[in-house]
Amino acid sequence: MPAITVSARSGAPEETSADTRVVALFEGEELAEAHLQDLVELGEAKPGLRKVATDHEDAPGGGRRRVLIAGLGKREELDAEKARVAAAAVAGRAKELGSVSLSWAAPDGVAGALVEGTLLKLYSFDRFKSKRDDPDEPEGGLESLEIAGSEVDPDEVERSRVVAVAQNAARDLQNLPSNVADPVFLAGRAEEIAAAHDNLELELLDRDAIAARGMGAFAAVAKGTDSEPRLIVLRYRGGEDGPHLGFVGKAVTFDTGGISLKPGAKMSEMKFDMSGGAAVLEAMDAIAALRLPVTVTAVVPATENMPSGHAVKPGDIVTALNGKTIEINNTDAEGRLILADSLCYAVEQGVERIVNLATLTGAIIVALGSTHAGLFSNDDDWVGEVEEACKHTGELGWRLPLHPEYADLVKGKYADLDNAPEGRKASSITAAEFLKNFVGEVPWVHIDIAGTAWGQTRPYVGSGASGFGVRTLVELAWRAAGRP
Ligand code: BES
Ligand code: MN
Ligand code: ZN
Numbered sequence: 001m002p003a004i005t006v007s008a009r010s011g012a013p014e015e016t017s018a019d020t021r022v023v024a025l026f027e028g029e030e031l032a033e034a035h036l037q038d039l040v041e042l043g044e045a046k047p048g049l050r051k052v053a054t055d056h057e058d059a060p061g062g063g064r065r066r067v068l069i070a071g072l073g074k075r076e077e078l079d080a081e082k083a084r085v086a087a088a089a090v091a092g093r094a095k096e097l098g099s100v101s102l103s104w105a106a107p108d109g110v111a112g113a114l115v116e117g118t119l120l121k122l123y124s125f126d127r128f129k130s131k132r133d134d135p136d137e138p139e140g141g142l143e144s145l146e147i148a149g150s151e152v153d154p155d156e157v158e159r160s161r162v163v164a165v166a167q168n169a170a171r172d173l174q175n176l177p178s179n180v181a182d183p184v185f186l187a188g189r190a191e192e193i194a195a196a197h198d199n200l201e202l203e204l205l206d207r208d209a210i211a212a213r214g215m216g217a218f219a220a221v222a223k224g225t226d227s228e229p230r231l232i233v234l235r236y237r238g239g240e241d242g243p244h245l246g247f248v249g250k251a252v253t254f255d256t257g258g259i260s261l262k263p264g265a266k267m268s269e270m271k272f273d274m275s276g277g278a279a280v281l282e283a284m285d286a287i288a289a290l291r292l293p294v295t296v297t298a299v300v301p302a303t304e305n306m307p308s309g310h311a312v313k314p315g316d317i318v319t320a321l322n323g324k325t326i327e328i329n330n331t332d333a334e335g336r337l338i339l340a341d342s343l344c345y346a347v348e349q350g351v352e353r354i355v356n357l358a359t360l361t362g363a364i365i366v367a368l369g370s371t372h373a374g375l376f377s378n379d380d381d382w383v384g385e386v387e388e389a390c391k392h393t394g395e396l397g398w399r400l401p402l403h404p405e406y407a408d409l410v411k412g413k414y415a416d417l418d419n420a421p422e423g424r425k426a427s428s429i430t431a432a433e434f435l436k437n438f439v440g441e442v443p444w445v446h447i448d449i450a451g452t453a454w455g456q457t458r459p460y461v462g463s464g465a466s467g468f469g470v471r472t473l474v475e476l477a478w479r480a481a482g483r484p
Contacts, residue, residue: 004122005144006115006161008154013105018146019059020066020099022090024107025051026075036069045069049082050089050459054097068093072107081394083110087117088460091142095122098138103146111152112160116471118145119164120460125175159290163474166286167467173278174453174465178254178271183302186251186274187230190281190300197288199238205231215341216318217326221334222303224258224311229303231342232277233349234284239293242480246351246442247284247473248342250335250358251277251302258331259307260314272465273335275453276357277302279469286470287477294481297349301338305331317415321345324437327412330420335360336434337419343438353382354444355476356435357469363427365451372398373452373468376432379443386445386472389479393471394458397447400429407433447472 014021014033023036027047031037036055039045045053051071059065070090072078087104094102104114122142126133147157173181173189187204194202210231211219222229232251251274256262262270277300284298312318316328318337321344328337335358346354364374373390375397377383383399390397409430412418417437421430432446452468461467 003165004119004142006157007144007146008111008152008157009146009148010150010152011148013103013148015060016103016146016148017061018065018101018103018144020068020094020097020102022068022070022102022104024072024105025069026072029075031069036067039069047071047073049073049086052089052093054093066097066099075107078107078110080110080113080392083113084117084120084394084460087114088121091118091121094142096137098140099142100140101144101146102142103148106147106149106152108151111147111149112156114147115145115157115160116164117460119161120167123168123171125172125464162289163286163471166282166474167470169285170278170282170467170470171465173282174272174275174467178304181274182227182253182304183230183251184228186253186277186281186300186302187232190232190234193281193285193288194234196285199236199291200284200288201235201237203233203235214319214321215345217320217337218301218303218341220312220316220318220328221305221337224308225304225306227253227304231345232281232300232302233345234281234298236284236288236296236298238287238291238295239481241293241482243352244295244297244350245477245480246346246349246354247280247296247298248339248346248354248356249276249278249280249298249300250274250339250356250360251300252305252334252338253302255305255332255334256307258305258334259311260330260332261307262332269454272454273359274302275359275449275465276469279357279467279473282467283470283473286474290474292477292481294477296477297346297351299342299346301342303338305334320438322438324417325412325415326417326419327415328419333420333431336431339435340438343435347440347442351442354439354442355386355447355473356444357447357449359450359453360448361428361431361450363424364448367400367428368398368451370451370456372396374428374448375399376402376429376446376448377444378402378436378439382443383445385479386476389472389475393475395452395468395472402429402433402436406430407436410434
């Protein structure tokens with residue numbers, strides 16, 4: 001899909017040269033233009049959120065053009081999330097109708113959200129299809145999006161474009177199958193991102209370096225696969241403002257379970273087990289592009305989890321980077337092992353606040369479905385900031401508790417820790433308790449995205465790969481830079 005050009009214009013919205021313009025309709029309000037208000041009175045244009053009616057009019061430069069009337073509900077209830085949803089409904093309709101250029105008359109305060117909803121909705125992943133799924137759909141697609149209105153802030157529009165493009169790039173990494181997007185491929189993407197920005201620096205550790213550095217838990221997971229693992233470290237140095245942030249993302253490019261092999265049903269979905277890492281890498285691209293005046297270190301452990309003659313076995317004991325010993329009683333609880341060393345590594349780099357994103361447990365899907373990600377933290381203030389950022393982006397999170405009684409469940413019989421306590425008690429929480437052992441005193445939030453990384457029902461991301469977390473990470477960097 002070629003990139004969609006996005007622009008802001010402060011003149012009168014109806015003066016656009018786009019082939020399709022969008023007018024917002026609020027409940028209990030009338031449209032100023034008589035031919036549009038006619039459609040409202042006929043009941044064809046409705047103010048309910050996600051409703052879209054079509055009309056035509058003479059274009060100022062001659063010829064005809066399309067007008068879409070988009071329902072936005074009650075004006076006083078409009079927020080960014082509703083604007084994303086409405087923008088997605090409009091984008092879907094515009095695509096069906098063959099619009100090439102789209103211009104939104106933006107209601108106050110939601111210019112950025114309209115950009116996000118449009119770009120996220122129009123994302124598709126069809127590069128492996130030799131012919132189109134729907135031959136009735138027009139060729140081409142949307143080439144430009146304009147956000148028009150006297151109050152529209154061009155910087156906000158551009159920022160939203162950058163983050164939505166980054167989120168779609170994360171979706172590409174997620175959707176790519178594991179025979180393409182292996183750990184070395186992800187490292188290559190990190191190289192590309194680093195090369196594109198003068199304020200980013202890349203460090204890569206290969207199999208030998210991971211072991212030599214003392215990352216025994218990560219090395220154990222990578223033992224079973226013939227694909228080379230990589231520890232990917234991106235350092236962004238944009239300024240002295242705010243705390244040094246650490247973003248850590250699980251990137252298991254395929255999770256078979258290892259010797260504790262998963263059942264076959266839906267195993268193909270385990271190509272998405274790198275979603276946390278994808279979100280972290282692409283968020284760094286956006287943060288660097290926006291030149292936010294902050295310091296961020298990103299750590300992404302990338303490996304496959306495979307069974308083989310040289311794979312780690314249940315009962316094996318390994319030592320993590322901070323010296324803690326771990327009994328690997330289930331090789332399918334691999335995410336926490338690679339994160340253990342990566343969290344230690346981030347702490348060694350001097351990070352002062354950590355967020356890690358990981359498709360860590362099936363149990364979080366049972367608890368929260370695909371609406372909220374699970375949040376776990378050792379610090380009330382930091383998790384409060386993360387919760388605020390989640391609300392702002394619509395990437396919702398819900399905090400679950402930690403407690404010494406849960407921590408007891410991950411104590412080992414023969415070593416300090418057990419990576420997979422028997423029984424299924426609170427297994428999303430025990431996974432978080434396990435991770436907590438590797439962050440020391442640093443304020444930390446673990447976001448379990450196993451339910452939200454794909455399979456969402458949000459209209460603007462659909463049910464496939466969602467790129468969940470990209471916008472929240474950028475938002476956290478934005479806030480760390482002291483921006484409102
Ligand atoms: N990647 C999985 C978690 C997962 C499962 C994500 C389903 C998305 C959908 C993770 O590595 C895993 O296998 N977790 C185990 C942990 C268990 C062995 C303690 C799980 O959740 O069953
Ligand atoms: Mn697993
Ligand atoms: Zn996994």
